[in-house]
Amino acid sequence: METTLYILGPLxxxxxxxxxxxxxxxxxxxxxxxxxxxxWADDFQRVGLWPLVGIGVLMLVALGIDALATAYGVxxxxxSGWALAGACVGLIAGLFFPPVxxxxxxxxGALGGEYWARRDWQQATRAGVGAGLGMIVGMALRVxxxxxxxxxxxxxxxxx
Numbered sequence: 001m002e003t004t005l006y007i008l009g010p011l012x013x014x015x016x017x018x019x020x021x022x023x024x025x026x027x028x029x030x031x032x033x034x035x036x037x038x039x040w041a042d043d044f045q046r047v048g049l050w051p052l053v054g055i056g057v058l059m060l061v062a063l064g065i066d067a068l069a070t071a072y073g074v075x076x077x078x079x080s081g082w083a084l085a086g087a088c089v090g091l092i093a094g095l096f097f098p099p100v101x102x103x104x105x106x107x108x109g110a111l112g113g114e115y116w117a118r119r120d121w122q123q124a125t126r127a128g129v130g131a132g133l134g135m136i137v138g139m140a141l142r143v144x145x146x147x148x149x150x151x152x153x154x155x156x157x158x159x160x
Contacts, residue, residue: 009041013038020142035047036052046160055152058152062149066138067138069138070106077126077131078127079131080117082114083130084131086111087131091105093109103135106135110132111125114127
């Protein structure tokens with residue numbers, strides 16, 4: 001059982017790291033689950049409750065960042081709710097056309113949603129750029145938080 005956890009844990013962490021840049025995978029929760037399995041395999045001797053609580057808090061922040069960054073980018077551009085809805089639809093549609101769809105989907109969705117709402121190409125373009133930039137910033141911050149989770153785990157692991 002212990003060997004299985006030591007194999008499954010790092011595998012989940014690796015898949016989670018990949019999931020931080022691919023929206024189809026829940027990156028931060030997978031990293032947390034993998035780290036938890038490795039701590040469990042060690043009977044929580046090296047990584048105990050408080051480091052895991054800290055890692056869990058980082059995971060929750062990473063989950064919220066993506067949605068907030070995209071929404072902030074859209075709203076900062078002065079876009080309507082239709083642009084935000086379009087960005088979400090574009091993100092989902094973009095999952096079927098990786099990697100280009102993952103980058104262009106939110107932009108095109110926000111552009112289409114805003115144009116439908118206001119019939120103004122200039123404003124629609126601003127909304128699309130805002131959604132795209134928000135998504136890129138959100139992805140970058142997610143990566144930072146996921147690596148902070150891994151770093152916190154490694155510090156706890158080697159500290160004890």
